[in-house]
């Protein structure tokens with residue numbers, strides 16, 4: 001049998017050096033994408049190619065498409081930093097069965113900043129390569145972000161949450177799973193469309209240790225790095241185990257110490273570290289896993305955190321690793337399949353692309369993918385509608401009231417960005 005594959009466009013990418021932009025997020029044209037941390041990163045706009053996928057092979061299919069697309073691409077890159085050359089941005093649903101599926105988008109323009117160096121990439125699909133892009137004409141006549149409309153938040157269903165957490169604890173005690181992550185969605189609506197550009201400057205400023213992103217209507221500032229691949233080196237930041245901040249420095253230091261010693265949180269954390277380490281070990285010649293987690297301080301919460309690194313022993317692309325790492329125990333549970341089934345039966349929610357992978361990949365397969373946490377999805381059909389999400393790892397010792405409080409703290413970045421509280 002001969003399988004007829006769709007013809008692929010021949011892409012050409014040209015990257016030139018430009019002055020490093022002071023504030024990338026201030027320059028995004030309408031509908032543009034973003035991936036920014038501590039002033040470094042990329043904004044991207046226009047669309048040269050796009051791949052939409054659904055179902056359990058959505059990440060695999062996207063990885064295959066990207067491999068085929070990049071094989072014949074012509075890349076001329078004067079800058080050679082992370083993110084220069086040919087790049088696609090993407091985001092994928094948390095669940096296999098989600099109607100939201102996933103997408104990889106190849107933009108026409110990418111403007112980036114990396115350690116004081118700026119770059120501009122133009123990607124074309126018409127065989128016209130070689131000419132150097134011009135920043136002023138690439139940006140065109142950008143309309144500024146529409147001011148944020150006043151939003152109204154829907155009431156949360158606390159009884160449903162309590163019941164879900166109680167059932168999860170009972171199922172854990174019965175030995176069905178060790179840990180399950182339960183999430184809830186909070187809807188908000190406005191009279192006029194919500195422009196992601198009006199949310200990101202706040203997120204990037206207040207949560208500068210997080211990755212502020214916008215890809216296809218999913219916007220947020222996530223602290224959790226699923227996988228970065230950079231010239232054979234892979235890095236993952238695992239978070240699990242959370243405590244709220246009080247705003248009082250001394251009290252927060254005491255809380256950080258209690259988090260570091262809490263057996264409930266350390267157990268929850270160990271599950272997540274193990275799930276990531278197992279995957280990386282199968283691709284790496286060596287993996288470095290610190291013995292003890294550190295406490296990551298964010299403005300709203302503190303997390304137990306472990307940075308895992310490894311050197312790849314074969315040419316795996318970042319998307320191949322993402323496919324295997326997702327869903328990690330930090331957002332699904334342990335064991336994975338049983339936890340995913342429990343989420344389906346207890347949550348009553350399509351998480352969409354919340355808690356799914358979001359990030360970018362370059363022509364060599366390097367890139368950076370996070371877990372789409374501390375995020376909101378702007379409805380593609382009606383951008384006046386927004387859904388925020390937050391979830392908590394449930395273990396045998398979990399209590400509904402403190403998990404509710406934890407989820408409230410995790411909603412804070414998006415609530416504040418949307419001026420809801």
Ligand SMILES: C=C(O[C@@H]1C=C(C(=O)O)C=C[C@H]1O)C(=O)O
Pocket residue numbers: 181183224239240241242303330331373374389390391392393394410
């Ligand atoms: C599920 C979320 O966060 C995850 C769950 C955590 C926990 O349960 O302690 C901590 C960080 C994330 O891995 C979320 O932010 O919605």
